[in-house]
Amino acid sequence: MPEPSQRRAQPGDRTPTNSPAVNQADRKDSVSDTTGPDQAALTTDPHPAGMFTVTGVPIRGHRPVRPVLVITVFCLGLFMTLLDITIVNIAIPDLVTDLNATLETVLWVGSAYSLTYTVLLITAGRLGDIYGPRRLFLIGLSVFTVASLASGLSQSPGQLIAFRALQGVGAALLAPQGLPIITSILPAAKRGPAFAATGIMSGLGVLLGPTLGGFIVTNVGWRWIFFLNIPIGVIAIALAFVYMPDVRPGVRHRLDIPGVALLTAGLLGVVFGLIEGERYDWGTIVGFLTIPMVIGAGAILLGLFLWRQFRTQDAEPLLPFAVFTDRTFTVMTLVLLAMGFAMVGVFLPMTIYYQSVLGLTAVAAGLVIGTQSLAMMITSGVVGGLSGSGRISMKWVLVGGLLLFAAGMIYVVLVAEPDSGQWAFVPGLIAAGIGLGCVWVPVFGLATRDMPPSRAGVGAGVLDTLQEFGSVLATAILGAVLANRLTAAMTVQAQAAAADLPAQAQAPFIEGMSTAGSGGIEVGAGQASGMSLPDGIPASVAEQIHAAAQHAFAAAFTDAMIPTMVVPIAVILLAAGAVLFVRSKPLSDSADGEPAEQFPADATSGTAATAPLA
Numbered sequence: 001m002p003e004p005s006q007r008r009a010q011p012g013d014r015t016p017t018n019s020p021a022v023n024q025a026d027r028k029d030s031v032s033d034t035t036g037p038d039q040a041a042l043t044t045d046p047h048p049a050g051m052f053t054v055t056g057v058p059i060r061g062h063r064p065v066r067p068v069l070v071i072t073v074f075c076l077g078l079f080m081t082l083l084d085i086t087i088v089n090i091a092i093p094d095l096v097t098d099l100n101a102t103l104e105t106v107l108w109v110g111s112a113y114s115l116t117y118t119v120l121l122i123t124a125g126r127l128g129d130i131y132g133p134r135r136l137f138l139i140g141l142s143v144f145t146v147a148s149l150a151s152g153l154s155q156s157p158g159q160l161i162a163f164r165a166l167q168g169v170g171a172a173l174l175a176p177q178g179l180p181i182i183t184s185i186l187p188a189a190k191r192g193p194a195f196a197a198t199g200i201m202s203g204l205g206v207l208l209g210p211t212l213g214g215f216i217v218t219n220v221g222w223r224w225i226f227f228l229n230i231p232i233g234v235i236a237i238a239l240a241f242v243y244m245p246d247v248r249p250g251v252r253h254r255l256d257i258p259g260v261a262l263l264t265a266g267l268l269g270v271v272f273g274l275i276e277g278e279r280y281d282w283g284t285i286v287g288f289l290t291i292p293m294v295i296g297a298g299a300i301l302l303g304l305f306l307w308r309q310f311r312t313q314d315a316e317p318l319l320p321f322a323v324f325t326d327r328t329f330t331v332m333t334l335v336l337l338a339m340g341f342a343m344v345g346v347f348l349p350m351t352i353y354y355q356s357v358l359g360l361t362a363v364a365a366g367l368v369i370g371t372q373s374l375a376m377m378i379t380s381g382v383v384g385g386l387s388g389s390g391r392i393s394m395k396w397v398l399v400g401g402l403l404l405f406a407a408g409m410i411y412v413v414l415v416a417e418p419d420s421g422q423w424a425f426v427p428g429l430i431a432a433g434i435g436l437g438c439v440w441v442p443v444f445g446l447a448t449r450d451m452p453p454s455r456a457g458v459g460a461g462v463l464d465t466l467q468e469f470g471s472v473l474a475t476a477i478l479g480a481v482l483a484n485r486l487t488a489a490m491t492v493q494a495q496a497a498a499a500d501l502p503a504q505a506q507a508p509f510i511e512g513m514s515t516a517g518s519g520g521i522e523v524g525a526g527q528a529s530g531m532s533l534p535d536g537i538p539a540s541v542a543e544q545i546h547a548a549a550q551h552a553f554a555a556a557f558t559d560a561m562i563p564t565m566v567v568p569i570a571v572i573l574l575a576a577g578a579v580l581f582v583r584s585k586p587l588s589d590s591a592d593g594e595p596a597e598q599f600p601a602d603a604t605s606g607t608a609a610t611a612p613l614a
Helices: 036-044 065-088 092-098 103-133 131-154 157-185 192-219 229-243 257-276 291-311 323-324 327-357 362-386 392-413 426-445 454-498 503-518 539-579
Strands: 007-009 052-054 058-062 283-288
Touching: 052 131, 052 157, 052 229, 058 454, 065 092, 065 103, 065 131, 065 157, 065 192, 065 229, 092 103, 103 131, 103 157, 131 229, 157 192, 157 323, 157 454, 192 362, 192 426, 257 454, 283 362, 323 327, 323 454, 327 362, 327 392, 327 426, 327 454, 327 539, 362 426, 392 426, 426 454, 454 503, 454 539
Parallel strands: none
Antiparallel strands: 007 052
């Protein structure tokens, strides 16, 4: 007897070409209007004896659909990738020492992951549309788990960077698959708890990363931050095999290989240039090759990619422009771009401030910032539970969440001082956390409100790519702004602090502090005391110089941080304004009174009702 979450196809049911998952707009993605019946049959995925989900999406095989378990499996894989990002940052000092590497080399441990992850998201989403999100999720989990083992066994910086890049490939393959699975097994009104669960996992990853990473690195060594992924990955793979349904939302597509090549190469050039621009002072990389040339070449390739996609919209595009015909989805892509920019733009300077100005350890800083993550997790659960009730408008919840997040960050900016207490920021962080909890559920709920499951894979790739690109953009732009403002502020503060030093020490002190400021930003105590002192200086004078240096750096960084954080706050306010253009209506299965997808009359009859998550 079939499970209550799906039903068996009946002899009178139509083939998936006319199935609930495929409306007329989606059929144009792979079958032209002139395609005959025989040709159409070759391009579809027949399920003569299969089942349908509650949204009418065909299921290959007879695996029962249990939404709670399916979402749990996806969240487990997502949690593993998010935890890995936050936990690795804690181990950077130990990596420098143990692998005998430079700081510049070790920073590529994070950059390699971000690079491969960002450039492959759209392609991975489309692959999920072609081969099924379950298959891509399992491949991604397997690649990520094996790469984690290899990373832990690495014996050189080059090996670790290569395996971290492979981890990014695995993460990119699995990340976009959650959205097509969720939209296939749950109607729009029931998706809130699923999106809340992913938000909670994100907060938990951020919350546990610094604390757990500090404990592991201190007690058992940095290699175990990678070995930790292995049991989690194995459990997630086993559960996915058992509980994740093999949904096939739509017709079978062909992969646009030239489009993949243009998109990958274009994103690679732009993202590499943005990540590495500050390191090369936005100039020469090697020989005649410069950062502007790399970014420019990437931009040209992306332009060619868009041109090709425009020419192939009636055939098999990698990026169907039809996803952007939904104004709500388009606005949500801009919101996620702004959120990616703001999250890095706010927390990059704050992390440095906590450790380099206030002198907190990474674990202590993580605990303070964790108050925001905790508030976000609790609020996400509440908003997820209310999202399908019809009593609140997700549009206005999203606007309120963005404004509250901005207000919390404004509070942080206003109370930031060189000698602030570590808990002085908690009210602002909690307010910002509540705001974030009101963002993640509505933004994905609205983005998928009118999205047919057959486009969910590429839609998820677009959403994830733009969010990650916003993060990369913030790292490049705001990192450069922060460094430049710090250099100027260091000179001013050094001149003020030098007045209290002996006359013979004033000029060297000012020069040393200016040099330290122009050499880039370091996290920890080294920035303020990095200048060398001449031999023969009395210990009392040396102590006085170091105290003056710490005071000057703390004041300079605070002065530089405040205007830098104003930029992402302004971006969030603009995003809140953009949400006003979204049409207000409940999260339901129809748009403007018309079905979001064209279902045959018999495909939604019977017991095809997926149980709610909460």
